[in-house]
Amino acid sequence: MLNKKYKPLGVVWETTLKCNMNCMHCGSSAGQSRVNELNTKECINLINDLRDLGTNLITIMGGEPFLRKDWNIIANHQKNIGIETTIISNGSLINEKIISQLKKIDPYTVAISLDGNSSHTHDTIRRVKGSFDKCKKSIEMLRDQNINTSIITTVHKQNFKELPEIRDYLVGKGVAWQIQMATPIGRFPKNQILSKEDFYSVALFIASIKKNYSTKELAVLGAHNFGYHSKILPNVMLFPWMGCQAGISTMGISSDGQVKGCMSLPDEFIQGNIRKKSIKEIWNDSEFAYYNRKFSKDDLEGECKNCRYGKQCKGGCITVSKTITGQNHNDPYCLFLIEKEMIK
Amino acid sequence: MNTKKQKVNTKLKELGQKLGLDEATTLMSKRNAKNIIAIAVITGVILLLGAFMTVPVLPGYYYSGGSIRDFHLIFRGFF
Secondary structure, three states, rough: OOOOOOOOOOEEOOOEEEEOOOOOOOOOOOOOOOOOOHHHHHHHHHHHHHHHOOOOEEEEEEEOOHHHHOHHHHHHHHOOOOOOOEEEEOOOOOOOHHHHHHHHHHEEEEEEEOOOOOOOHHHHHHHHHHHHHHHHHHHHHHOOOOEEEEEEEEOOOOHHHHHHHHHHHHHOOEEEEEEEOOOOOOOOOOOOOOHHHHHHHHHHHHHHHHHHHHOOEEEEEOOOOOOOOOOOOOOOOOOOOOOOOOOOOEEEEEEOOOEEOOOOOOHHOOOOOOOOOOOHHHHOOOOOOHHHHHHOHHHHHHHHOOOOOHHHOOOOHHHHHHHOOOOOOOOOOOHHHHHHHHHO | OOHHHHHHHHHHHHHHHHOOOOOOHHHHHOOOHHHHHHHHHHHHHHHHHHHHOOOOHHHHHHHHHOOHHHHHOOOHHHO
């Protein structure tokens, strides 16, 4: 009865690296398409294989996913075989035609990136004039048509103080708001990352929204890198932190078929390409995501080494840990650790 | 003990101010018994499901861009 096989329940898939923006925090350095992106047939085969592996939610992202001419074929196929679809977009291309296609797909959510509540902040970060107005218009169009809509705000030094204004704009819109910390990968410069204190302020801010607003008014959540094991704040993530899920219950696939345990991990974590091996073979390989599947407490490093939550926590988000400390299991952006320092 | 609590509250107020939170809102945002019980129940449900399905089952959704549907009592993840 007990089935301990790993299952890629939620898969994040970069369907194209092509993007019409040039965001300073882009973890994929998106802009041009990759040299040899998967064609429609390869995409359909991949979706079928993912269904066989037990995936029930695929998040399509980019680049800008609506720049792929066949995005609708991909999303429709997912729907037809019973896989939920989330689309992460910068909101610049959403028009009446796309809205009508989205209505038929009935996505789990369409997540729009909003980096500030002013043209100055949003357009500066996105490096495209007018992107703020287009983004807001898209949000309104999606809401008008009752399409599940989410907002993703990636916070760093340049925009975190604008969070209260974004909150005030979003209250009552019936959207989910995900706040995530920018990680120094791709184009994002290391010197723009939040300080630990600012990171804690943001977690406190999320907790304050949870306390003061019903989910009907504003359903807010911290992304997976807003943890862990705080003794002062309530959990601000969607679920309690149970350790990095790369290769355990999630997986990342790039537009040229490269496979990693999680889409946000650096390229050194690529462990196969679906053009050389099927996704099933890659996922079922005993060495896939060895850093999580074969994790032991001895793998913890730095401050995490002697932490009482280490075994379960696995040292937080591997992407944050790796890009900041160079180690896999030593994420310094940890509420528990920050609290320990705070009350020394 | 009181000194420690005061130190924490003072620091929290300072951190809350950065994002426009007043003292009362900041202190109200701290976790309470209800939060602790809720998180224990959710963890228990996930571990229970994990024992029968995979290891563990739901947190794969951490990475997907939260949806309003994730806030419904019974959502896709439980099926």
